[in-house]
Amino acid sequence: MNRTRTVLLMSLLAVFSMLLTACGGETPTATAVPSTGSGGTAADTPAAAAGGGKLEMFSWWTTGGEEAGLKAMYALYKQDHANVEIVNQAVAGAAGADAKAVLKNRMIGGDPPDAFQVHMGHELLDGYVAAGQVEPLDDLYKSEGFDKVFPKGVLDIVSGDGHYWSVPVNIHRANVLWYNKKVFADNNLTAPVTFDDFFKVADALKAKGITALALGDKVTFASAHLFETVLVGTLGVDGYKGLWTGATKWDDAKVTEALNTFKKMLSYVNADHAALTWDGANDILIAGKAGMTIMGDWTDADYKAKKFTDYGWTNSPGTKGIYDALSDTFALPKGAKDRDNALAWLKLAGSRQGQDAFNPLKGSIPARTDAGQGDYDAYLKSAIEDWKKDTIVPSVVHGAAAKDGWAQAYTDAINSFVTNQDVAATQKALGQACVDAGVCK
Ligand code: GAL
Secondary structure (H helix, E strand, O other), X not given: OOHHHHHHHHHHHHOHHHHHOOOOOOOOOOOOOOOOOOOOOOOOOOOOOOOOOEEEEEEOOOOHHHHHHHHHHHHHHHHHOOOOEEEEEEOOXXXXXXXXXXXXXXXXXXXXXXXXXXXXXXHHHHHHHOOOOEOOOHHHHHHHOHHHHOOHHHHHHOEEOOEEOOEEOOEEEOOEEEEEHHHHHHOOOOOOOOHHHHHHHHHHHHHOOOEEEEOOOOOOHHHHHHHHHHHXXXXXXXXXXXXXXXXXXXXXXXXXXXXXXXXXXXXXXXXXXXXXXXXXXXXXXXOOOEEEEEEOOHHHHHHHHOOOOOEEEEEOOOOOOEEEEEOXXXXXXXXXXXXXXXXXXXXXXXXXXXXXXXXXXXXXXXXXXOOOOXXXXXXXXXXXXXXXXXXXXXXXXXXXXXXXXXXXXXXXXXXHHHHHOOHHHHHHHHHHHHHHOOOOO
């Protein structure tokens, strides 16, 4: 971990929202990708318009809303590239739990896909860029005007060493509490704002024999995700961000408090949480057997795919006015077999049309400042507004705040905690992970 880069990324994320309105709303005209030059950057080869071949697109989007968004983009792609065979290389496992390992092996083995999903921030820059595994996309940014339509804060963290490295298709929010409206209405409950509110609501539901908080941590990211939101809600913007720069010590009393709060929350979750995935946890909320769940806004897309509309949302406890953010982007591996087809994919992903087709189904908002006119539902409309005014913090579980190795060590520590519930040992392990990452002494 390069500490200077960490600090830089943190400050850049912090200015996301301020920069949103500062960036022009110009819509770039679709220009053909310039023709071949040797040794140039990624857009220096002819567009694939006339050609056939394949497009092997690698992601971990396999659940209802994830797949729906991806398929909408594939359909758009096919309109202009009817002869290209799209190979949907999606490896199941939320948050890339299994996909990332598969991808890394393929990269190392010299068998990359044509394009792949990667989170903006440290996952991209300290991972694939640092390893020299992706091509710079400067020419594509120029030809498509991407440098004018993404917020400066976004541009800054898809770039490094003077080059752009991936194309952001969306912005997701991690810190959302979703609730079943009928369950709340039947029990005279209102959406909790603070942790105290949360536990009052949880007690009321528990007393009625209803699971208060649905959790599905069969894939280990989910409990780490829940704890991330507790950290944000307990330490606040600066305290939380400082955890990833070394400015906040992991032995801070607030981290102890967050672990104790998390421990208490775990006493309200469904007994079968370790057997369910995050979308399985949504099913018990949909069935009215659980009142709440805390999960990223891909949940909105899951409800949509399952045709469930009777849900409400609010920020997870203690995080009002804070947007715990992440972004899915696409990158171009060095040695992609269908490079031109991949470039055409990246072009679509960054376009207004592509973003407005994808995001309403994916439960995310567009990364482009001039998009957002598509079929966005009430939650997404509210998210578009919040993104403009909230304070942004970077998600650790979803690649923005820390490099993969550190994020994984954090996730492992929290998953052990779910079983052993040992606050002191977990706090120590979290501190050690920061030391191992080279950020804490
Ligand atoms: C995140 C990803 C989202 C969503 C979620 C659950 O890491 O950025 O797009 O897919 O995982 O799988």
